[in-house]
Amino acid sequence: MNNHTESEENYIKALYHLGGEGAVASGALANRVGAKGPSATQAVRRLASKGLVEVIPYKGVKLTLDGLTLAKHILRKHRLWETFLVEKLGFGWEEVHPIAEQLEHIQSRELVEKLADYLDSPVHDPHGDPIPQADGKIPPATGKPLQKFSQGSSLKVVRVEDAGTDFFTQLDLLEISLGKEYTLTSVSSFDSSIQLQAEDGESFWLSHSMSSNIYAISL
Amino acid sequence: MNNHTESEENYIKALYHLGGEGAVASGALANRVGAKGPSATQAVRRLASKGLVEVIPYKGVKLTLDGLTLAKHILRKHRLWETFLVEKLGFGWEEVHPIAEQLEHIQSRELVEKLADYLDSPVHDPHGDPIPQADGKIPPATGKPLQKFSQGSSLKVVRVEDAGTDFFTQLDLLEISLGKEYTLTSVSSFDSSIQLQAEDGESFWLSHSMSSNIYAISL
DNA sequence: AAATAAGTTTAGGCAAAGCTAAACCTTTCT
DNA sequence: AGAAAGGTTTAGCTTTGCCTAAACTTATTT
Structure with missing residues (x-):
């Protein structure tokens, strides 16, 4: 079975x-x-x-319960492999999904746990999504979309939704990555675009479609 | 295609x-x-x-030529993954074959080359078998079986044939691993078993079935 | 309430991959 | 050379997994 x-x-x-x-x-x-x-x-x-x-x-x-357990185990493998591909092999975060889609089917309990150890038992994958743990528990999904923040708040990017290659390219262009901190300096009431200011003082605008896929926590 | x-x-x-x-x-x-x-x-x-x-x-x-190219590419992947499993994840050399058998089917040119880089472009896998290179060239298989050596010769173990789990267990028991050096101190003309002396002076006997699966080069 | 639209399942096909039993080449033995 | 033996291929069946077209439920609209 x-x-x-x-x-x-x-x-x-x-x-x-x-x-x-x-x-x-x-x-x-x-x-x-x-x-x-x-x-x-x-x-x-x-x-x-x-x-x-x-x-x-x-x-x-x-x-069923069995099905759920299996689903979470597959998701665990998928996200561990994504982490491996980015952290160890140096893939970009936009490239890893299709490869992890293959790797997630590899069957070896020992491999999964050794891989997790090797990666220092990560809790989030390179996109900030929670990695189901060996016991089936899933860490809570952190962060809320950028538009939910109000003007003036300090925030840290903790997760991005996989919204396709172009989205990731744009993130890279703007040098947005997980862990980066910003201040939300302005919100357009016209098109709901927002302005972020980085720690180095640089600031830039983000369209609604960008910001709605970026999740952060307030500091 | x-x-x-x-x-x-x-x-x-x-x-x-x-x-x-x-x-x-x-x-x-x-x-x-x-x-x-x-x-x-x-x-x-x-x-x-x-x-x-x-x-x-x-x-x-x-x-055909295409078939041959494919075969070597699969073998390359298999041996790179074996190397990864042993070197990075800490698997024993007897455990890796069945897992690599699954991993070798993962399709991603980029993954293979990134993995090879990550492992420092290895030329031999954990059993000492040559890893086909990206251009299809295969490094020569090194070493000859221990019985081919004559009494008194100094040698270095460079390869073992996959002869099942028990064989590997025995190797581990005797603390034989790739790169170790010995002197062949004695050969039995009765059952072709041989005696090896390690660098620390310890010596032990090896049956014919053990020694015929162990390959070495002379020093 | 009846008719139509939308979504789901059944029916019947096809390719990959495996199997057993039977037919068919090759080789070998007398 | 003829027959038996051994290995190979054909024939026909099974399961997985996908497809299209048709039948069937459910939901919506008039």
């Missing part, structure tokens, strides 16, 4: 991403894994026969 | 291992990949349609 195909794992992951512990429609699921409706229906049946999901026909699919 | 399944890659690898550039019988191939005859025949047909092998029915299968 411990041996799953890559396809199965991808459906489990998608289910977790879309619904967490709640129910998900088969169409949305199909969409997420890049398949068509009937493929998802079928896949879900296979998962149900392994006890990983519960299905109510025409209503939705939900992870 | 650059996208292969794991199964395909396993057949390619097996072909390379069994025959190098020469022809291999379908039975031997099936055997190596852990399948039955007909499965191999079929697999080989798929490979042929992709231009990776040439088949002469009832005679044998041979890698």
